[in-house]
Amino acid sequence: MADKVELWRWTESRWTNPDMDWKGKLITSGIDVGSVSSQAVILADGELYAYSNMRTGSNSPDSAMNAINWAMEDTGLKLDDITYTVGTGYGRVNVPFAQKPITEIACHARGANAIYGNTVRTVLDMGGQDCKAIHCDERGKVTNFLMNDKCAAGTGRGMEVFADLLGVSINEVGDLSLNVEEEPDPVSSTCVVYAKTEATGLLREGWPTNKVLAAYCSAMAHRIITLLERIGVEEDFAITGGIAKNVGVVQRLEKEVGIKILRTEYDTQLAGALGGALFAKVLHEKGK
């Protein structure tokens, strides 16, 4: 029997800045242990030096260790060389080597400010298991926030379920969903379980895969808009987290909100860990 391909499995990655030498610099790090993915970001004197992005296992402390070890791979860095570490995400209190845990709300605002620039006022973090709408000022300080973690609709995990159901790699969902002649009605937007049932029905009716994906991406965009309505959207508007990589959701959201969403070359999943590492630097300098 052929090996079963796990279609929901997104690409893990790591990166080191080849032009930078960390020796003699202040090393700080941020570890974002989320429900689905874990990231480690290492800064040298406040500048991005290395990162890793991988799946979270069943054990948060192990996931944190794996993430930081992968980020430090081949750099010659050891855990002892890191002066200050901030833990964030769902597993933030389970990062054994962190000096301080900080909420992902604060870290994502700070990280988005660094990734997208200080003009960002609305940050939508679309993570694996929850969705957060955040307003922040020019320093990346939170001014208003709202979180929804009681519902899987509008989360990365929901998208993984659909990728699996339709036999499409999670990395291709966005592009495929845009490849439709006419935008179909969205599927049920309040529950992933029911949305999946509905999608199975649509497939039985003979809908092509990309049309079903379009209906789901559109449902997700709708779902998020109802959340955004509570706090409103101010320009500039940016998205962090894994769903920011899904053009199918991003473009539909952009169309419905009527505001341009900022794009970036950065890995959007890094925002939380990057914010954590930036806080780590400030906290160390303040002696906290």
Next chain:
Amino acid sequence: MIANYGYKDGSGDYFIAIDTDRCNGCGDCVTACPYGVMGVGPDENDPLSDDEVAFVTEAERKKIKYTCAPCKPMADRPPLPCIAACPLDAIEHSW
């Protein structure tokens, strides 16, 4: 900062919004709430600030629809204890 604690589910929006710029961390809401929904401590979403502010306790954030229900009868609704206790009008309920 407006801190919206709570959630949205199939039945509606359940959020307690605390204006941390108004809140001075006096803790009157904590003593006023009969069900331990409110707490006071460092602002976890503003790690660089030393001020203490009110928040909705972690254990209650996902069930305030039910915990707050006894204070919200359908008819003759009295002022909510937390809102009435706040001298700075820093608390709002969305439902």
